Amino acid sequence: MNRIDKKFAELKKPGRKALVTFITAGDYGLQNTKKLVLEFEARGADIIELGIPFSDPVADGPTIQVSSERALKRGTKLKDVISAVGELRNKTEIPIVLMGYYNPILKYGVNKFISDCARNGVDGAIIPDLPPEEAGELISASRKKDFATIFLLSPTSTPDRIKLISKNSRGFIYYVSLTGITGARSSLPAELSSRVRLIKRRSKLPVCVGFGVSSPGQVRQICRAADGAIVGSAIVREMERNSAKKRFIGNVGDYVQKLAEASH
Amino acid sequence: MKLPDRKGHFGVFGGKYVPETLMTALEELEGAYKAAKNDRKFSEQLRYYLEEYAGRPSNLYYAARLTKALKGPKIYLKREDLLHTGSHKINNTLGQGLLTVRMGKKRIIAETGAGQHGVATATVAALFGLDCEVFMGEEDVQRQSLNVFRMKLLGAKVNPVKSGSRTLKDAMNETMRDWVTNVRTTHYCIGSVAGPHPFPMMVRDFQSVIGTEAKRQILRAEGRLPDYLMACVGGGSNSMGLFYPFLHDRNVKFIGVEAAGKGLSTGMHAATLERGGIGVLHGSKSYLLQDEAGQIKIAHSISAGLDYPGVGPEHSFFKDTGRAKYFSATDGEALDAFRLLSETEGIIPALESSHAVAYLAKVSRKLKKSDLVVVCLSGRGDKDVDMVSRILSEKNEQDR
Numbered sequence: 001m002n003r004i005d006k007k008f009a010e011l012k013k014p015g016r017k018a019l020v021t022f023i024t025a026g027d028y029g030l031q032n033t034k035k036l037v038l039e040f041e042a043r044g045a046d047i048i049e050l051g052i053p054f055s056d057p058v059a060d061g062p063t064i065q066v067s068s069e070r071a072l073k074r075g076t077k078l079k080d081v082i083s084a085v086g087e088l089r090n091k092t093e094i095p096i097v098l099m100g101y102y103n104p105i106l107k108y109g110v111n112k113f114i115s116d117c118a119r120n121g122v123d124g125a126i127i128p129d130l131p132p133e134e135a136g137e138l139i140s141a142s143r144k145k146d147f148a149t150i151f152l153l154s155p156t157s158t159p160d161r162i163k164l165i166s167k168n169s170r171g172f173i174y175y176v177s178l179t180g181i182t183g184a185r186s187s188l189p190a191e192l193s194s195r196v197r198l199i200k201r202r203s204k205l206p207v208c209v210g211f212g213v214s215s216p217g218q219v220r221q222i223c224r225a226a227d228g229a230i231v232g233s234a235i236v237r238e239m240e241r242n243s244a245k246k247r248f249i250g251n252v253g254d255y256v257q258k259l260a261e262a263s264h
Numbered sequence: 265m266k267l268p269d270r271k272g273h274f275g276v277f278g279g280k281y282v283p284e285t286l287m288t289a290l291e292e293l294e295g296a297y298k299a300a301k302n303d304r305k306f307s308e309q310l311r312y313y314l315e316e317y318a319g320r321p322s323n324l325y326y327a328a329r330l331t332k333a334l335k336g337p338k339i340y341l342k343r344e345d346l347l348h349t350g351s352h353k354i355n356n357t358l359g360q361g362l363l364t365v366r367m368g369k370k371r372i373i374a375e376t377g378a379g380q381h382g383v384a385t386a387t388v389a390a391l392f393g394l395d396c397e398v399f400m401g402e403e404d405v406q407r408q409s410l411n412v413f414r415m416k417l418l419g420a421k422v423n424p425v426k427s428g429s430r431t432l433k434d435a436m437n438e439t440m441r442d443w444v445t446n447v448r449t450t451h452y453c454i455g456s457v458a459g460p461h462p463f464p465m466m467v468r469d470f471q472s473v474i475g476t477e478a479k480r481q482i483l484r485a486e487g488r489l490p491d492y493l494m495a496c497v498g499g500g501s502n503s504m505g506l507f508y509p510f511l512h513d514r515n516v517k518f519i520g521v522e523a524a525g526k527g528l529s530t531g532m533h534a535a536t537l538e539r540g541g542i543g544v545l546h547g548s549k550s551y552l553l554q555d556e557a558g559q560i561k562i563a564h565s566i567s568a569g570l571d572y573p574g575v576g577p578e579h580s581f582f583k584d585t586g587r588a589k590y591f592s593a594t595d596g597e598a599l600d601a602f603r604l605l606s607e608t609e610g611i612i613p614a615l616e617s618s619h620a621v622a623y624l625a626k627v628s629r630k631l632k633k634s635d636l637v638v639v640c641l642s643g644r645g646d647k648d649v650d651m652v653s654r655i656l657s658e659k660n661e662q663d664r
């Protein structure tokens with residue numbers, strides 16, 4: 001059983017839901033990324049998503065676009081991100097998944113990516129521009145290493161696609177809350193809960209909801225129906241606000257703690 | 265076998281590499297396109313607009329003075345520059361515009377580089393009563409201000425894109441983001457044979473009218489098929505449109521001309537097929553300009569329409585199978601060709617199309633006098649006159 005499955009099994013007993021945090025790896029430097037991961041765990045985050053920076057993030061809004069640019073400017077490479085997780089594995093067993101666009105992974109080599117990830121303690125990958133139809137190589141390499149392939153579902157997904165994505169996903173299903181790109185929104189679609197329940201009726205996998213989630217209130221709302229809430233842009237914004245401050249890590253941690261309390 | 269296959273692949277290229285939110289829209293589009301293709305009423309409608317509105321068929325013109333000046337093969341120009349809106353882009357936007365209406369969508373969005381596709385989309389939006397927004401890199405907004413104004417006159421909203429290199433690649437990113445957000449009401453009218461399936465196939469089909477006509481016209485004029493077809497390649501829609509109807513005419517050689525920018529050795533170019541590697545961008549697998557970490561490189565070309573680090577997947581397939589050969593022409597060579605065609609034939613070509621003429625000028629002496637060449641003059645150069653005059657006067661200053 002990999003770390004993600006174990007985590008959801010653990011959460012099941014007290015009836016708790018998962019807080020999944022996203023930051024771009026290498027944003028404000030990989031040293032800070034590692035510190036933030038440990039801080040987030042201490043503050044109650046359940047699963048860590050690390051973004052692989054990319055030059056052309058078509059599914060992302062301005063906040064994550066800019067954070068990706070910052071990380072690239074520092075020269076953050078996929079291999080460095082994977083080794084950073086390897087270093088973190090001396091200190092933490094929190095599930096860590098990478099989220100990134102397909103081209104850097106393709107260039108790295110799909111098989112090498114999976115085996116390097118597995119060896120360094122990365123638990124899975126979310127690749128927003130790689131639907132299962134094009135993911136044959138990645139899926140078969142992942143199965144050999146018990147590496148989670150986390151595919152996405154959206155408000156426009158048909159019942160056939162729910163079936164397809166459920167069949168090919170491991171770890172959890174990433175439900176995109178709205179038709180749109182990442183970025184904080186003041187409100188979430190009204191049909192969100194019913195869509196999540198519909199997916200949960202058709203799949204045994206946990207369902208976590210991301211895109212647009214930006215407040216403890218929204219996390220609470222999501223966690224009524226889903227197995228977890230994913231927060232990205234709002235945390236990145238908190239990093240931007242605190243980037244010049246001495247208590248950078250601690251202040252971002254304060255925010256994550258509020259989100260975690262809402263999910264638990 | 266007919267390509268693409270059922271999943272939109274041309275060999276290893278093509279496919280659908282898009283966020284899940286768009287998958288259903290692509291399936292829907294594929295279905296709508298298939299149904300339209302088999303519907304006689306749709307083809308008749310499209311033909312009506314192509315002929316009565318856009319001015320097809322476009323002429324295949326024997327360029328006698330250019331032929332003489334280059335001292336090489338006999339040159340014919342396929343005059344897409346004479347079409348309404350000034351380029352071949354209207355062939356595709358009329359098709360996709362009709363399809364948008366058929367799908368019941370009220371809004372159409374597009375990316376544009378040189379502004380030709382933006383103008384062609386805005387035109388069709390006005391014609392069919394659709395809301396239209398065009399995304400254009402900020403740098404292109406500046407170098408193609410005339411086309412920006414045309415789009416606005418046609419009632420479209422032009423959104424300058426400030427991210428990344430502020431050119432066509434980033435305009436395409438931003439249009440994808442809009443589409444993901446508004447997919448239920450909006451059709452994304454991709455302007456090239458690029459993007460996720462079914463776009464490369466669909467745009468190819470709509471543009472194939474170029475080659476279908478050219479074939480008929482050259483047979484009438486010369487009684488035989490040409491030896492060479494030449495066209496510029498950015499994303500590759502005018503070249504694909506010219507080439508595709510000759511696919512099985514094995515003696516007809518296809519030559520695509522990419523933008524070599526300041527020179528292939530400088531790294532500042534847009535020669536994706538000559539210098540790129542295989543990757544995934546904007547929904548399909550194809551050749552790309554990228555670094556060793558898989559980050560997309562910024563392309564460079566004097567011509568905004570060729571300034572793109574990707575290329576349509578079927579061109580990548582043609583390259584690997586050898587069906588087409590790809591070469592390039594620099595900014596300087598394109599400028600020379602721009603003047604050459606203006607002076608010898610009284611035709612001011614688009615800077616994009618000038619690349620095809622430039623390559624022909626480079627190789628014409630190596631070709632036989634008895635060879636027949638058809639060059640796709642994909643657009644007219646009015647939009648470029650401003651910039652060319654600026655560049656030439658700067659050059660004169662330097663020479664002085």
